[in-house]
Amino acid sequence: MFYRLMVAFLTIVVIQCAAQAANVEQYLPAKQNYEKSITKPEQVLGFGIGERHIRHDQLVRYMEQLSQESDRVQLTQMGYTKEMRQQLLVTISAPQNLARLPQLLAQDSDGKNSADPLVVWLGYSVHGDEITGSNAALVVAYYLAASMDKTVEQILSDTVIVLEPSINPDGMDRFTQWVNMHRGTTPNADPNHIEHHQGWRSGRTNHFGFDLNRDWLLLSQQESQNRIEYFHQYQPHVVGDFHEMGANSSYFFQPGIPTRTHPLTPKANTQLTQLLATFHSAALDKDNRLYYSQENFDDFYYGKGSTYPDINGGVGVLFEQASSRGLQQESINGLLTFEYGVQNHVYTSLSTITGAWQNKDKFKQYRRTFYQEALKQAKDEKYTGYLISEKHDQYRLTNFLTKLQQHRIKVYPLIEDLRLDGKLYSKAHSYYIPLAQRQYRVLQALFNQGTNFQDNTFYDVSGWTLPLAMDINFKRVKRTWGMEIAKMPWQPIQDRTIAAINPQAYAYAFEWHDALAPKMLYQLLSQGIKAKVATKSFASVIDGQSKTFTTGTIVIPAGIQHQTAWRELVEQYAQENHLNIFSINTGLTIQGVDLGSRSLRNVEPIKVLLIGGKGSSQYEAAEVLHYLDDTLNIPVTVVEQLRLANIDLSTYSHIVMVDGRNQHVKKSEIEKIKQWVKQGGVIFGQKRAARWLVSQGILKAKIVSDESLDSLFATDDLAYQDKERLSARKRIAGAIFETHLDLSHPLSFGFTDQQLPLFRNSTLIFDGKDQPFTTVAEYTAKPLMSGYADRNLVNRIAHNPAVIAHDFGKGRVIATTDNLSFRGYWLGSAKLLANSLFFAKAFSASAK
Template identity: 60%
Template sequence: MLLLLSRTLVLMLFIASLTMNFTAHSTDVSTYLPNGAKYSENVPTPESSLGFGIGERHPRHDQVLHYLQQVATVSSRVNIEEIGRTTQFRSQVLLTISSPENLANIDQILARRADIEASAKDPVVVWLGYSVHGDEISGTNAAMVVAYHLAASEDKAVKDMLNDTIIVIEPSLNPDGMDRFVNWVTTHRGITENPDPNHIEHHQNWRTGRTNHFGFDLNRDWLLLSQKESQNRIPYFHQYQPNVLGDFHEMGANGSYFFQPGIPTRTHPLTPTKNTELTQLLATYHAKVLDDKGRLYYSEESFDDFYYGKGSTYPDINGGIGVLFEQASSRGFQQETVNGLLTFEYGVQNHVLTSLSTIEGAWKNQAEFKAYRKDFYQLAQQQASDENFNGYIFTETKDNYRLKVFLNKLQQHQIKVYPLTQDYKINDITYIAEQSYYIPLAQAQYRVIKALFNQQKNFQDNTFYDVSGWTLPLAMNIKFAQVGRTWGLKTQDLPWQPSSEKTLKTVSSAYAYVFEWHDFLAPKLLHKLTSAGINTKVATKVFSATVNGVTKAFDKGTIIIPAGNQNVDNWRNISSDFAANNQIPLIALDTGLTVKGIDLGSSSFRPISTPKVLMVGGKDTSQYEAGEMLYYLDNLLEIPVTVVEMQRLTAVNFADYSHIIMVDGKYGKLNGLVFNKLKSWLTSGGVVFGQKRAARWLSDKELLKMDFVNKDHIDQLFDTEKLTYSDKESLAGRKRIAGAIYQAELDTSHPLAYGYQASELPVFRNSTVIMEQTTTPFISIAKYSHAPLLSGYTDQNLVNRLANNPTLVAHNVGKGRVIASTDDLAFRGYFLGSMKIIANSLFFSKAFNARPAE
């Protein structure tokens, strides 16, 4: 027994020694807080809950939540609320921190936020959001320190501040990405700290913790609202309406510390000049605390304040001041940099310092921030009245899903939209009342409306950190127009509100059922049907049939479910249920003899097969574009996609799949064996879809019969003879397409364009991968118009080079098909207008026959 105890003690001591080595840089919370400050013993410290100190190791999201819940339980200064769940079902939470008296009246205080006069004497609101990029985790750790400090401090100044301030803390904006990163670092860190930048700890696999479940950058989604995390947050943002929002990030290891203002010429013109002045005021507080610690920092450099879809810019069109903070990242626990050894704890402390300086600056200058918010909305009303038009009208007559998604996005941004009560004609286009809506500019969200509908193409500074064009109705292919005079425009008195809708089930002994392809969710319904073994066909020619005694025309792309060749029991009820669940009308036809066009037994109705999709992923492919494809196919359409990394393709039997998707990436590393397999599979009947550089690779391998513009040719478009060294950055910006919206002209007769009524389709381009014009007939499905730029910046030399060039092509390769696009068709999950081309490539790839010239 003594021997057993002795061995146990030795083992425990051995484990303890390992732990001590592993946690050589551990520290308690006092290390991050003001010297000599006193704290209540009733509030637990982070280390007492986590079992390790801040900066000692990376806590998981559940550990962070557990600690913050403990703090909220014991502190009368802290409320915690779940605002939603992520795709992986992790909790998103907000902490509201203020004096006990303010928290007791928080509902009344927040109810007054919409009335600026009524809320003038209420506390100033500061929102601190951390680690929207899940691998920039110093922010989440700083959030725990800040929460502890505000909850436990016995300092009179802190108590006074809490009387006048409401602090909202979002400790992790991206819980799924955060835990992906934590698991990576925890798996690969050693017992002994290793600062070597080449160590695997600092190099995450595909996909990184930066993104959410679907691979989206959530710091680009505040305006677009395609992702669940953003949709969960936005109602609370508008409930609190923060005067100041701090957005805490990390950057490359060789940086120092950045806080806004950013580059002055790269601020969006909708942002008032006073916004920059107040940001500079706050900057003096950040500089002071960092100066006191001897920390390196910089401002007014590198980062811009242009795109409103980021956490630091969305407040700028909502009456607040958004401030970006960027800490040089150890991307692990420590890393050698040009500035010496960078430790994780160092980064956490910087974010703690500027979190507290943000609160202090807002508190001590609260009168200015409140006055700014009041002036912001008053000025918006004045600017709206100064416009040469009164509002926007928009419509979508065929696709109820896209229309309702568009309306919901506007409603989430607190924009008031009014349904038309009678038809209205403008620019020779009649807007039908039942599917048309009006947005007056004269409302509180004037600037948000302008940001979403604006089609600016000329800018003071043409270098962009992010996209330069993001016009929402263009992205969603919603027809819209400016309304000058509102004479004759009749709308409902109350704004539109979401309502539940249910398509009635259709169950009868019909000869056949049909549904039209123009609805966004039609591919989802088709996949449900074919997966259930229900036989379907697509119309490759138009026809008309009698429906309830009235002749109705059906476009190409209409799906037919014939009764005569079904082998699934109860298929009528199954089909009806699927259609009702997707709110798509299922139309019953009583006869196979049509009024006009092809009859239902015609060979022009082509059978549809269930696609089996493989997507190439992993290192060297774009995690963003792969995520967009997965979001569209897997999340919106519920079509399963098998993702296979490049290095595993050798072992995969391509014959198990009908389609292979290749998003943007570097495919030069694919070996000869994989290429030969791909070519053999393709010529035997497979379908490959290549996007951007994948398309160019297919061309290089002579599978795609298209030529591409090379880099030297693009360089020759720009005259560099008189440029000086200071023009280098400007020239690089001119040669780059950071992100702009273009107009493509569709061949709507082609199966890959089924579902589109108009030939004009806005598409998103963010690369200089350009196809050359072709004289081969029938292979070009979409080309850019003669003046294609619709929104955002592109140098005119590149616009001219793109004009009339193809952007979507497809042709036969043996028995198979190759389809290629130079646009990002599912960009950021909100380009609903061009997404259907992807679905058409899955279902209708064998419905066309186009052989290129050899």
């Protein structure tokens, strides 16, 4: 009874607080005057900050109002999200700074002029359901625009403050719609209420379902690509990254755990972060608010908003607020309100600005020293740079070079062929990346293959080596003697012209090496154009020269086409995808199989169903969708596990299952799936979906048991304090492993190198190779290439299959223990997924 009375009393208090929250000044320092001509947020929104969750359009509307009324505020539209919402940047400074902002930023490119302004960048709500940040941004923007305080005026004179008020607009609106739809008239603090529990596609992620706070380094998503250009224009000295965490936490700000900082980050960075922490603690102490600082979170992975600045001459600081998710929620610390969380982020936003401003000379000197030391470290290395090459896949190579350019890394084309260590590097496909450049640390972060670390407990991935992920050949170069490189860095070619096809050709062919070859094949098949895949190589005369076509080549014979204007479509799709089309004038080849051979197998049209919903990983589903839909333009039908009973599977050629427990797939649906595969369907399972396929008797493989894995780790003489360290040894947080492909297998079509790096973030292991001809990729003897994994796990993984494929009745089952399209940048291994769609019937391997 007492508990209920207390909850009722606290509810009344919350309602009263919400009424006070209607006035923005309730969030701001007391006894300050504000310019009356500046409109307050509540006057535009129609409700006060903290009373309800704002939509993105409401946020944009207020910022536009602010920029019209204040000469301290300047808006920049960075671009649009996939759902066509603006990505807004709000720059706030003294009017004289804004008037010459481009010159100020250009002059300070190397931090040489101490008179130039300090730059502070505050980014809010990269996870759209952590929306206290975006609401706090409204308060901070009003304060800086309207305050008449002399100290604020001085700060704005010395500082350029950049607000990104909503880093993830699409996720923000998805969450806001959920909360506003499910909240009642009377606030409900029960953690079980639907208001606090989102659907399968949560507001945390963007349109495709990606966590944008993992994409600063990888740049696979449109929002990240739009932002990175402006980040490098502003070159912030300090970056605040505002998040939320579980309701039963309090408030966190970095430095976090010192031993979990990446070795490329200078120690002075942590010291400056600790200096700023004294300002945050002072701000929260005034209101007796709970917080902590040196626990849980790390500064290791550079793809996050609080860590990417750390290799770009700035200091990034993570802030985490206990989340009410809805308007309010009961927690172990009492009733947690939305308004309370907004207030905390306002406090630390202002403490970040104040702390950076009061120590502006230290932050400016830090950036100067940062780049001076980077150049010195580059010169101290035992090698001068990296040599990269990719002969067969122009799309993958261009994508890779573009990412480097977006990070302001300079890459120089070779202008003469180079022979090095017995290998020829063609000038047409090879590039040199010198270490001695301003972005030395970013370059090393992208190419590093470290496997040993001071602290082996990782909050996020430990290995993300970009060339391995994109399957780009790279080599350290000790000296540049004899190497002829261009004077100007690489720039993308705007238009690549593809040669016209012969309109009278007997057949057309295109090779499978290029990443966009599957896209073109789908386009052809969807238009009723018939195509075949060569399962054996052949050679033909092309323009008077002998040309060898390897397995995987797609052949489009004229004699079997019945579509009007099909040749024009072939040429059109080739131009769109920048793929070379070879015109073949006879079916009689000069070597290998002829074009009428049964070794050229028909490729059938595909229709893909992905099983999603609760019980399936929204992240891995997003990665598959992004690769198939956004990169290859192959539509994917997503069906939640609970809807499978109502789906006619016979209309689909493929089922894709990603990591998850699949607990909502009922026995009747399991039997339906089995019969569908037996009748000719193709099912693909990744990670725990592969385990599920084994448990249902569809995939014929053995899985190493959890008990067997536990037995690898001795527990004798361990104290209680060793518990966390043992747990870290037993998991693979995210590392890169080497596999060898069976290049003769149809699922390996398009690959030219036996070595294929794969990304692994689980301890699921296929045990042994009992079935002949079913292993597509196998781990090598020493498979760990980048990141941390305990040597006991590495040894247990070695020599075991990574990808298995075999017959199941008339159908096929394909499975992997790894994530083939991790975070949208693993273009190397993603091709295995495309091959599984088009070439599953090009192989046959029975399994007991």
